[in-house]
Amino acid sequence: MxxxxxxxxxxxxxxxxxxxxxxxxxVILDAFPGALxxxxxxxxxxxxxxxxxxxxxxxxxxxxxxxxAEAIKDVCHCDxxxxxxxxxxxxxxxxxxxxxxxxxxxxxxxxxFGWATKKFSNEELESIRVLLTxxx
Amino acid sequence: MxxxxxxxxxxxxxxxxxxxxxxxxxVILDAFPGALxxxxxxxxxxxxxxxxxxxxxxxxxxxxxxxxAEAIKDVCHCDxxxxxxxxxxxxxxxxxxxxxxxxxxxxxxxxxFGWATKKFSNEELESIRVLLTxxx
Numbered sequence: 001m002x003x004x005x006x007x008x009x010x011x012x013x014x015x016x017x018x019x020x021x022x023x024x025x026x027v028i029l030d031a032f033p034g035a036l037x038x039x040x041x042x043x044x045x046x047x048x049x050x051x052x053x054x055x056x057x058x059x060x061x062x063x064x065x066x067x068x069a070e071a072i073k074d075v076c077h078c079d080x081x082x083x084x085x086x087x088x089x090x091x092x093x094x095x096x097x098x099x100x101x102x103x104x105x106x107x108x109x110x111x112x113f114g115w116a117t118k119k120f121s122n123e124e125l126e127s128i129r130v131l132l133t134x135x136x
Numbered sequence: 137m138x139x140x141x142x143x144x145x146x147x148x149x150x151x152x153x154x155x156x157x158x159x160x161x162x163v164i165l166d167a168f169p170g171a172l173x174x175x176x177x178x179x180x181x182x183x184x185x186x187x188x189x190x191x192x193x194x195x196x197x198x199x200x201x202x203x204x205a206e207a208i209k210d211v212c213h214c215d216x217x218x219x220x221x222x223x224x225x226x227x228x229x230x231x232x233x234x235x236x237x238x239x240x241x242x243x244x245x246x247x248x249f250g251w252a253t254k255k256f257s258n259e260e261l262e263s264i265r266v267l268l269t270x271x272x
Binding site: 017018019020027029032033034035036037038039050051053055058059060061062063065066067068069070071072073074075076078079080081082083084085086087088089090091092093103105106107109110111112113114115116117118120124125126128129131132133135136 | 163191199209211243251254
């Protein structure tokens with residue numbers, strides 16, 4: 001897509017630190033990293049988010065993410081790794097081309113991926129459980 | 137594993153709000169949710185983290201995650217969805233049985249999945265790029 005920064009990176013119009021690429025995917029260092037080795041995996045096709053990904057590609061990109069996570073653990077000697085994929089502005093997505101973050105984590109690195117635990121009634125939980133079950 | 141809380145949930149020893157299960161996976165509502173509909177996907181086999189997952193299972197569990205994300209979007213009428221998988225204490229993993237969080241997000245819900253952008257020299261970035269490339 002002509003105004004998509006990730007499409008421009010995939011096309012080589014914007015330079016990137018490229019770790020890997022094949023016919024379907026490109027793996028680059030994040031230009032706005034939380035840590036050295038923070039990596040993004042992109043499908044080459046312009047796909048906005050997880051809701052637009054076909055199932056086969058979703059499986060393949062996460063198999064690749066597993067390999068990248070392993071490489072990051074080995075190379076960065078980190079204490080942990082987050083694999084994060086955001087969909088929608090409310091979820092922190094800033095580029096509307098599907099991407100997976102692989103983030104090396106270190107003890108006391110100050111990053112936080114958390115939430116305040118919320119309380120719901122048994123009725124609310126059972127009601128949402130039934131609705132979700134019906135959709136799957 | 138006898139002292140793993142997720143294994144106990146999978147075995148039915150500890151109750152859960154179960155959305156879906158098949159031979160390989162169980163999908164439940166998170167007992168400590170950030171939002172109503174916050175879901176966990178678990179492999180039934182006790183697997184500690186992404187580094188211990190085989191590639192086939194990794195693909196399959198994320199294909200299932202895609203379906204769950206879609207169901208959550210439809211049922212919860214949320215503005216976004218995070219798909220998050222933590223590996224290691226430093227990354228926020230608290231139960232050492234691989235799991236994927238699917239988190240419905242709403243505008244201004246106060247959750248934050250972010251990091252302070254760090255700056256690295258071109259030499260540092262190129263050096264880590266080369267090391268990662270060699271590992272893949």
